[in-house]
Amino acid sequence: MSHAHGLRQTLVRKPSNVSTAMSVQGCLHRLLQFLSFHIAKIFGCTQMSSGSLVVNTAGVELAYIDSGAPPHASSYTTIFAVHGMIYTNQTFQKVLNVAPSQGVRFVAIQRRPFPGSTPFTAEELNVILTGGSSEAERDAQMAARGHEMASFVDTFIQKFKLPPLSDDGKTGGVALLGWSEGGAFPIAAIASSDTLPAHVQARLSSYVRSLIVYESAPPVLGFPTPTQNWAPLNDTTMPKNLRLPAFGQWSTGYFDHGDITLSSAHNLDSLSWVLSSPERVPTFYNIPVDQLKTITTYGNDALTDVPFLHFFSYQLQAVYSKVFNDTNIAAKFPHMKKSCLCGDKTGAFAVAGLWAVQDDQKENGTDANVSFKLIHGANRFLIWDDPEKAFHAFMDLV
Template sequence: MPSAPVDAKGTVLYYEDSGAPANSAEYVTVVLIHGTCFHGATFRPLFPHATACNLRLVYVNMRGYPGSSPVSEADFGSTKDEREQTQRDRGFELAAFLCWLIDTEKIPPINGGAGGISLLSWSGGHALSFSMFGNAGLLPEKTRDVLNEYLRSFIMYEPSSAATGTTPPPSFFGVVADRTKSPTDQAIAFGIEVSSYFEPWDLPDTLPTLAPDAPPRCRIQDLPRAGPLERRFEPTVNKMSAEELRDMTHPATFAGTLHFSHWSPLIAAVNAAHVHRALYDPRFPIGPEGALATVWARVRVHLLYCDMTNGSIAWACATIRCGHAGAEEGVRRPMEVHVFNGCNHFLHWEEPERFTEILAKIA
């Protein structure tokens, strides 16, 4: 299995690569970070469309997922400082993977509108990328310099509330895990919830104040209807074959307590701080005099939001949009918001050709 070393301890990350487009020396490489339970294989439907879009697609599995080095509860720690270090380590591993990929695969550097790397994170995978950007000033100078020549954009594709360290109001709260069930049953319930279509919700300009008893956003399949549910509004996992679903999910994610520690208040504060440093104030003391400077200042940021996504995602996207609007202009990273109407959290699987074309336009 292809894997990349990311530290001196023998830690590796599994990846799959669509390969460089034929007869193209100046393609754009998009590195894809998966979400919770659904690992990198969920991006495989994009690969057949990469060459036509002059893209090279590389997905990487996070620690604890198939092919990558495991991570234990002991590794994660129990105090805020320990968990901050753990999250920082994961971000450093991602930076190391990008540098390894650049060197090993001879990725072309940024040259105008081509070359370089665009980093895309999906759902819970944002905890990894926010950590890398949020701790960019602590990376080795050589790593910062290499990525400065290659990082062209950061695509936030439907970040989760857990990864952003935010707590949705009750009417937006999504997955409620039943830990008395087996990991497989928890994964099934999780898959149905996150891949359902919900009543459309427009991103607000300011975060709304919602009463605790406000009615929840409903899944389309739960709304009253006269006839059968339209096929397109069925949860995405119901459209997958048993083999496809098995090949892209990792039910062991829900075994033990490790996964649920990622949703704890201790890690929420850490993730929220990373979001702030990644997007709203990305300046770090750099150099012997410690002058504040933005690391990777030319990186363009995009937020991709699907208006029929689940509550946790919708709320996280709203908090990012509003938090960015309230940050100091000239300090915050420039960000564009892209809204996709009539789409759920699995746009990349539901419409892989369209999604790849979207990436080609913004990467």
């Protein structure tokens, strides 16, 4: 602001008349707008803010970080992103810095029970950690997670008066993005939306333009875990308290796979399931320690994700099938494009997830309704290593 103030003092001179003063002030205003826009772009400055929204009558809150509306845009698209295992919504902070200068608003939601969002109740926790006593209990929990996400998006749309989808479909509206395990939650939001109030359904139907599943493993979508799979999470020779931290480090590696073009045969044996590439250091080791403390969590809030995948496989497959294969959902969300995205240097589990969806869609004859995209040279943490490239990959599917 001191540079802008100095610039103002330099440019503004005593006008000879009122019209001259107004002309100078108008030019100055436009110049300051230009400078503020490009300074933000160069230095990554945004209107980023944080907060939380109440999403149901029980008072459950979901925290978020928000890039803010892009400057000088009368209409813009908003992307709602949901984080995965271990890594919190703060992992998206670099993408938030990119979005406004590209005319997009980016909101990263914090899942329950991660810091800032409402912890699970004892009853909810029991069902998640043990599977509860029935499919009905698990169905109810899945629907609740979906309702929470859908209600968050609907409440945010209203509170911040987000621009609706434009008539030509080029701008406005909202995209839902789920990263890694977070991929299950936007899907659940769409699947459970038909049990929300009619006015909420109508608003979401008119706003949702895209659903992007990003780097999600097969179990996140209810598909079986490949027999080739290895990860520290599943290594019973490793002390239990070290499995999450080990996975958090290992999963940020770059992996050298065989041919994984989308048109190739899906040979799971061609993937590098264990060893990462020596050609590039895993992202984890390039993140400053003080930032690691804000973007990772290994406590009780992170311990619910593994049993959730284990006990809720039927529910995860059900919501996936409903959203990706049910013509009723397609009719209720006529503007919603569906897509799967991952890097070609990511962990084998993410490639296997994309392939599982592609195979399922081909089997159902609906593959033309889903877009599939591989990002060349990208690992699971493109959002940190190259946020601009990640942002543009998202926008290709929005």
